[in-house]
Each structure stands twice: as C-alpha cells, then as structure tokens.
Amino acid sequence: MSTVNITIDGKKLQVEQGITILEAARQANIKIPTLCFLKDINEIGACRMCLVEIKGARALQASCVYPVAEGLEIYTQSPDVREARKVTLELILSNHDKKCLTCVRSKNCELQNLAEELNIKDIRFEGASIDLPLDDFSPSIVRDPNKCVLCKRCVSMCKNIQTVSVISAAERGFKSTISCAFDRSLEEVPCTMCGQCISVCPVGALREKDDTDKVWSALADKELHVVVQTAPAVRVA
Ligand code: FES
Structure with missing residues (x-):
C-alpha cells in the first residue's frame, strides 16, 4: 500500500x-x-x-x-471554511419547509443537527421558496419535495444499489427537484417500495406512510357500528 x-x-x-x-x-x-x-x-x-x-x-x-x-x-476550521459552511447551510435552510416540530425526523434530522452544530440562530436569507405538492399516493412511501435538500442519496440508492431507478434529479437551479419521471407519483412508477430511499434520506423528505389515524378511525367506526348493532334496547316506561 x-x-x-x-x-x-x-x-x-x-x-x-x-x-x-x-x-x-x-x-x-x-x-x-x-x-x-x-x-x-x-x-x-x-x-x-x-x-x-x-x-x-x-x-x-x-x-x-x-x-x-x-x-x-x-x-x-479556518474562518473562511466556517463562514462558507454556514452560508451554504443558511441557503439550504432558506428554501426548506421549516415545520420541524411536526416533522417525523425532528431530533433525528441531519439538517437540524448541522444547524445546531453551526450555531444557526436565524435565517438571514428569506425570499422565494419552493412549494410543491406532497406525493402521498403510494401505499407505503410519502415524498415531500419541500423538505428535500437535493443531496441525491435516494437517487443513488434507488439507481445504483437497488437498481430500480424510479427517482432522479429534474430541472435546474431554483427549480431543481428529485422526482419521478414526468412528475408522476411513486404510485405510478415501478417502485418496489423497498424503503431504502427512506433509510438514506438525511431529512424528512421521504418517510414511511403512517396510516395509524385512518386505521384507528376505521376501527372506531366499526366498533361504534357494533355497539349500535348490539346495544340493548332501551325500554321507555
Ligand atoms: Fe461533501 Fe456534500 S459535498 S458532503
């Protein structure tokens, strides 16, 4: 060597x-x-x-x-290096959906950790930000392009490791996104739902679908229905 x-x-x-x-x-x-x-x-x-x-x-x-x-x-850790990293991070954050409190990755988010590490207290660069629709049509994966940091980890995982290749980078500059071909939903492309894209996403741009609320409300409806069906008749005196 x-x-x-x-x-x-x-x-x-x-x-x-x-x-x-x-x-x-x-x-x-x-x-x-x-x-x-x-x-x-x-x-x-x-x-x-x-x-x-x-x-x-x-x-x-x-x-x-x-x-x-x-x-x-x-x-x-030279002053130039620290300043360049900070500005880069601030620019990423300026175009990031900041609903961190309700994000599934809160406290387990690489972007949040970096902001803490680099002592980001406020966002100096406010301006236009992307506002793209949530892709939650797949039965198991939710894709939120407004939280994407364009790191392309999911693209590499999907293409090079899983050899499925259903997501890729699209557009240029401010309009850059990670999406499925022709802006389709994950539901409309041959996604195998392996979930490996979620495992490598550093933020909350890809997450498992959580249908717990729907299941509970369906169960509640069912139970209510059963209760209604089996409730003893009330005698009116
Ligand atoms: Fe090196 Fe992203 S450019 S970690």
Whole structure:
C-alpha cells in the first residue's frame, strides 16, 4: 500500500494514497460536517458542507471528493471554511419547509443537527421558496419535495444499489427537484417500495406512510357500528 504524508489542522498524518481528505480526517478523528456524503453510496460532492481549505489552492474544496496527495496542508476550521459552511447551510435552510416540530425526523434530522452544530440562530436569507405538492399516493412511501435538500442519496440508492431507478434529479437551479419521471407519483412508477430511499434520506423528505389515524378511525367506526348493532334496547316506561 503506498502512502502519502499530509497535514490536517497541524496534525501530521501518513495515509493511504487515493483516499479522500474526508476519509483521512475521519481516520484521525477530525470531524468535518457532511450532508450529501454516504460512503460507497453517494460520493458526489453536491452539498458543499464538507468544504476545507488547502494551502495554495485558489478555492475551498469539497473534502468528500478531493483525494489526498503528498504534502497537502489542510485546514478544516479556518474562518473562511466556517463562514462558507454556514452560508451554504443558511441557503439550504432558506428554501426548506421549516415545520420541524411536526416533522417525523425532528431530533433525528441531519439538517437540524448541522444547524445546531453551526450555531444557526436565524435565517438571514428569506425570499422565494419552493412549494410543491406532497406525493402521498403510494401505499407505503410519502415524498415531500419541500423538505428535500437535493443531496441525491435516494437517487443513488434507488439507481445504483437497488437498481430500480424510479427517482432522479429534474430541472435546474431554483427549480431543481428529485422526482419521478414526468412528475408522476411513486404510485405510478415501478417502485418496489423497498424503503431504502427512506433509510438514506438525511431529512424528512421521504418517510414511511403512517396510516395509524385512518386505521384507528376505521376501527372506531366499526366498533361504534357494533355497539349500535348490539346495544340493548332501551325500554321507555
Ligand atoms: Fe461533501 Fe456534500 S458532503 S459535498
């Protein structure tokens, strides 16, 4: 195994050639925030939360896709890096449905955790935000595009791992979405309902359908019906 010598935050490291800066940092217990990255599933450098500064480089680089090289000097917590991550996160949040209190992923949401970690107290960038219809026609999966952070983890899982390929990225810029072809519902495409897209979603954009309320109300109706049917006749004196 050939190795290279690098420095991360002043720590000298000898690491395997070909791994990414993110992997090298993780091996050295140096934390770099990530959002779109999912090892071996989604390594596309989309969200830019993992930006780091490399001495001599003209711009900040996404550590999840940047391979280590001999002599690299990397800084994961410089003022520029921290500011860039914060602005990126604020921009993601500015176009995110913020009904966190009622979201199934509240307290188990990677976006919420990042906001806490980066000490986001308010959203500086208010403006237009997407407002797309909820796709809850599938018997088992609900897709809420207004909570999507466009990390594409679900796309990679569906396409590359499950080889089903029913969801993909569509449109460009502000209109970008993750959706089924021709804007169809998950119910109208050959989704196998494996649920793996839900397991990799970092937020509440994909969730299991919870029909508990409907079941309870159906049961309640049934019971009521039974009660009505079996209630003893009341004698009127
Ligand atoms: Fe590296 Fe998203 S985690 S770009």
